[in-house]
Amino acid sequence: MGMTIAEKIIAAAAGVESVKPGDIHTVQLDRLMSNDGTTHLTVDMYNNKLKNPHIADTKKLVFIVDHNVPSDCPKTAASQKKMRDFAKANNIDFWEGKGVCHQVMIENYVRPGELIFGADSHTCSYGALGAFGTGVGCTDFLYGMVTGTSWVLVPESVKFNLTGKLPKGVTARDLILTIIGEVGANGCNYQVMEFTGEGAKTLSISDRMTLCNMAVEAGAKTGIFEADEKAMDYLKEHGREPKAVFHSDPDAKYVREYTFDLSKVRPVVARPDFVDNVVPAEEACGIEINEAFLGSCNNGRIEDLRVGAEIIKGKKVADKVRFLVVPASQTIYRQALKEGLIDIFMEAGAIVMNPNCSVCWGSCQGVIGENEVLISTGTRNFKGRAGHPSSKVYLGSAATVTASAIAGKIALPSEI
Ligand SMILES: CC(C)[C@@](O)(CC(=O)O)C(=O)O
Numbered sequence: 001m002g003m004t005i006a007e008k009i010i011a012a013a014a015g016v017e018s019v020k021p022g023d024i025h026t027v028q029l030d031r032l033m034s035n036d037g038t039t040h041l042t043v044d045m046y047n048n049k050l051k052n053p054h055i056a057d058t059k060k061l062v063f064i065v066d067h068n069v070p071s072d073c074p075k076t077a078a079s080q081k082k083m084r085d086f087a088k089a090n091n092i093d094f095w096e097g098k099g100v101c102h103q104v105m106i107e108n109y110v111r112p113g114e115l116i117f118g119a120d121s122h123t124c125s126y127g128a129l130g131a132f133g134t135g136v137g138c139t140d141f142l143y144g145m146v147t148g149t150s151w152v153l154v155p156e157s158v159k160f161n162l163t164g165k166l167p168k169g170v171t172a173r174d175l176i177l178t179i180i181g182e183v184g185a186n187g188c189n190y191q192v193m194e195f196t197g198e199g200a201k202t203l204s205i206s207d208r209m210t211l212c213n214m215a216v217e218a219g220a221k222t223g224i225f226e227a228d229e230k231a232m233d234y235l236k237e238h239g240r241e242p243k244a245v246f247h248s249d250p251d252a253k254y255v256r257e258y259t260f261d262l263s264k265v266r267p268v269v270a271r272p273d274f275v276d277n278v279v280p281a282e283e284a285c286g287i288e289i290n291e292a293f294l295g296s297c298n299n300g301r302i303e304d305l306r307v308g309a310e311i312i313k314g315k316k317v318a319d320k321v322r323f324l325v326v327p328a329s330q331t332i333y334r335q336a337l338k339e340g341l342i343d344i345f346m347e348a349g350a351i352v353m354n355p356n357c358s359v360c361w362g363s364c365q366g367v368i369g370e371n372e373v374l375i376s377t378g379t380r381n382f383k384g385r386a387g388h389p390s391s392k393v394y395l396g397s398a399a400t401v402t403a404s405a406i407a408g409k410i411a412l413p414s415e416i
């Protein structure tokens with residue numbers, strides 16, 4: 001029987017000819033990524049719980065400080081020191097302040113055909129380059145670190161057949177929110193969301209990252225695209241070669257298929273407190289905001305900053321509204337500087353911050369207070385996600401977030 005891309009990656013990692021959903025296989029991991037959310041816990045377990053602590057292959061490990069960088073209190077300073085010291089002592093690739101972990105991974109490590117575990121649920125982003133990335137807890141991470149292997153229960157795949165092209169002013173962010181709104185937050189639990197079709201080819205690597213990154217918000221094990229010419233160009237630009245390029249077989253089995261016509265997608269907003277609480281943006285327009293956030297591993301790329309800068313150029317952030325602009329990596333930040341985007345944002349009154357997770361979650365910077373409202377390009381809008389439990393988070397595209405920052409209330413670019 002034919003196999004999907006995801007099944008082929010798992011089969012290769014397991015060293016077997018073929019796999020099918022429901023099988024459990026021991027797999028060789030190509031890489032393991034851990035960030036400052038949990039690495040200190042992994043290090044504690046490594047030091048205190050193992051009889052014979054050792055690392056299978058230090059070259060496979062990447063540690064990234066991004067969730068609280070620079071550190072905001074003595075407690076995070078201490079856990080980051082633990083992570084930093086461990087990385088140094090064990091010769092582990094270590095990144096600090098260079099960008100949000102998934103962005104750093106895609107810019108510097110991920111290759112098509114790889115199987116990558118990350119101690120963070122948005123590791124599913126790596127499917128943008130045809131890799132199988134998935135999130136694990138720090139116990140599974142530790143196991144992978146010590147043995148270089150892990151186990152995988154082969155997931156079923158769901159096919160998302162994309163047709164057409166996104167209209168002007170509508171972004172991949174609107175598309176993934178639309179998809180999640182339709183399938184639901186548990187709609188693809190433990191399944192692979194495979195994005196394919198002519199419409200998929202029209203999407204940039206940045207768009208593909210935006211789609212795969214939020215696969216976990218539909219409960220998926222991962223999201224994946226075939227590595228096509230665009231992926232190959234991206235790899236070449238970044239000085240890397242694919243591990244293996246897999247295509248889904250024509251007779252590969254999918255548990256469900258959906259078709260989305262990209263030309264019909266419109267700007268949408270996910271209302272509090274669930275990512276699948278998606279409505280046409282117009283229905284949320286007029287809601288007063290206190291803060292707007294343009295950034296995160298979902299939507300902090302140069303393409304997103306360009307969208308925001310074009311809208312805000314020559315305009316001002318509304319009175320008493322904080323507009324946080326946070327490039328997802330230093331590479332993006334420097335590119336934005338070169339293109340004059342940072343100047344445009346600052347001129348408009350935005351607060352431009354160093355690359356980090358920022359207010360995508362409520363423990364970094366920009367945390368919102370009691371009853372405050374945030375419109376965000378982050379990944380989640382759960383209760384208290386960005387700060388006080390009574391605060392509210394709306395999710396929208398870079399265009400909607402920027403227009404809202406100018407209007408002081410949720411708005412579309414056409415209204416400002
Ligand atoms: C640590 C946390 C804020 C996280 O990065 C964790 C995760 O995705 O697993 C998130 O986005 O929810």
Ligand code: SF4
Pocket residue numbers: 067100101102120122296297298356357360361378379
């Ligand atoms: S930017 Fe948001 S979703 Fe991405 S890793 Fe950071 S906290 Fe998690």
